[in-house]
Amino acid sequence: MNEHKLHDGSLYWPKTMSFFPTYPSLRERAMTQVAIIGGGMTGAICAATLAEAGIPAVLVEEKRVASASTAANTGLIQFSSDIMMSGLADRIGERDAVAFYAHSRKAVNDLGLLAAAVPQDGGYRVRSSLYCASTDEDAPKLRREYEMLRRHGYAADWGFPAGVGSDFMARYPAAFVTHGDAEINPVRTAHAFIAQAARSGVRVYEHTGVANVRRRGDWFALDCEGGEILARTVVRATGYLPDIEGAAGCEPILRRTFALATKPNSVPAEWNRDHMMWETARPYFYFRTTPDGRIVAGGLDEDSPDPVTGEPELQARTAKLLAELGKLFPGSRFEAEHAWCGSFGESPDDLPFIGEHPETPGLFHALGYGGNGTVYAMLAANMLVARLRGQEHPLAGLLRPREVNRAASGKPAVRKAYGV
Structure with missing residues (x-):
């Protein structure tokens, strides 16, 4: 190799x-x-x-x-793809897009069954996902996705879940929640x-x-x-x-992405830990929580196949991820105990x-x-x-x-x- x-x-x-x-x-x-x-x-x-x-x-x-x-x-397990069902339907037809999403949803459930069959706890926990429109222009696209998911039998709720603060809602003009996702310790x-x-x-x-x-x-x-x-x-x-x-x-488009884990017991009290969050921007910012009260956040994807290896460069991206968290929870102060950069691949x-x-x-x-x-x-x-x-x-x-x-x-x- x-x-x-x-x-x-x-x-x-x-x-x-x-x-x-x-x-x-x-x-x-x-x-x-x-x-x-x-x-x-x-x-x-x-x-x-x-x-x-x-x-x-x-x-x-x-x-x-x-x-x-x-x-x-980062261990987010979601049936929703990087491309929305509605966007995929525009590309390959609604029938195939719906089938792809249906088998992705089944895969999430099958992963849970597989995890339940082993004696070690790998951290599989059922979660809901908050999907946020990053801009006013993205709000109609998000609404269309929500309506298509509902039309095909997916459990989804329009709007922000209870407990999300006003600063969070002020940042994003629209959102909906899907149910039936999960998180793991990979x-x-x-x-x-x-x-x-x-x-x-x-x-x-x-x-x-x-x-x-x-x-x-x-x-x-x-x-x-x-x-x-x-x-x-x-x-x-x-x-x-x-x-x-x-x-x-089968060659992927190689890029790099960044992630961090905050210190334990740093999840804001107003955040419902049963939820993960991501957004419509590309690259998108996202986060989840851990059993010991950390936030694992990521994003900032860049067009380079190699991870950042210099400490100043990694610190600069980590500071940006922390700043994104700070905008959503201005009353909280976050510190990164772990921060890393990794290569990932996308198909065209x-x-x-x-x-x-x-x-x-x-x-x-x-x-x-x-x-x-x-x-x-x-x-x-x-x-x-x-x-x-x-x-x-x-x-x-x-x-x-x-x-x-x-x-x-x-x-x-x-x-x-x-x-x-």
């Missing part, structure tokens, strides 16, 4: 772990039905789902499991899923890079450091890291790449580019199991790896709303 740094700064989630399970390196030839390349959130969800379905699998991770993008994840969740998969028979190998993937008759041969894996199906759950051939059309058409590429049958791409990566990971696991059982998933045609012309997709470039 190509070396690429995915985050920098002081990460919060690993600090919530007192013990990190470890797994051996591959030192043999292994045969299995499914080989999963990547030990982050997507690989963890796929491994746990395959184990639950009784499908033999091997998972390999080049470094340590749950240590790359998963460690920088590092604890990924470790819990991988541990559960290992207990159920999935072989897990750390510090095992994959140098090459080759066809060998009806099998795939994975040339690994220290051994070889033969598998009928290979799952590419490598996130934003380029690794193996056969990924034509705002949809994940999930499924087999026509040129490489048996190579299953589970690439959840976008702000809903964990939801897309659960969706990918569901689609993978359907494919292995010989079933055609309703979204297979829409999400399979495809060539996307970035210029023709109609997707705007990131708005530099928070210049340094």
Whole structure:
């Protein structure tokens, strides 16, 4: 795999772990039905789902499991995509947009069921999301989205929830609340899923890079450091890291984003902790809370594939995030105990790449580019199991790896709303 740094700064989630399970390196030839390349959130969800379905699998991770993008994840689990259902309907038609949102909502629920089936608490908690119009011009667009969601049976309430202060409402001209979202501790969740998969028979190998993937008759041969894996199906759950051939059309648009975690017990009394918040601006500001009373906030996306590595630059972005919180809660003072920058990827058409590429049958791409990566990971696991059982998933045609012309997709470039 190509070396690429995915985050920098002081990460919060690993600090919530007192013990990190470890797994051996591959030192043999292994045969299995499914080989999963990547030990982050997507690989963890796929491994746990395959184990639950009784499908033999091997998972390999080049470094340590749950240590790359998963460690920088902020843990918001929402069925709403970075592109609204109404906007997606304008692009691909209402029928497909509604189907995509329906399966995303199912993925949120399925993730909760998967989390409930493991003994470790990964912090899965049902939450509601407050979606705010950043400008007066965005208010009609937000109203249209609310009405479409309601028309298709989604639980949503127009306006601000009880307890939001007047300063908050003065900042945003309109808002609505969706119900049925969730939050997680991404590092604890990924470790819990991988541990559960290992207990159920999935072989897990750390510090095992994959140098090459080759066809060998009806099998795939994975040339690994220290051994070889033969598998009928290979799952590419490598996130934003380029690794193996056969990924034509799956390249993400790489950017970087910023996040922080405040000190404990700093959530303002007027904020309902059952709610998360985000806005219509692109890039958008968002926040959630943690069980020990922290606020995890993020945003400030920039058009650069590499994380900020200089302390002054990271401090400048952190100050801007704290300033955004201060505008919403002017009576509170916030300090960042942790602050970090991470790389993330988006697809040109705002949809994940999930499924087999026509040129490489048996190579299953589970690439959840976008702000809903964990939801897309659960969706990918569901689609993978359907494919292995010989079933055609309703979204297979829409999400399979495809060539996307970035210029023709109609997707705007990131708005530099928070210049340094």
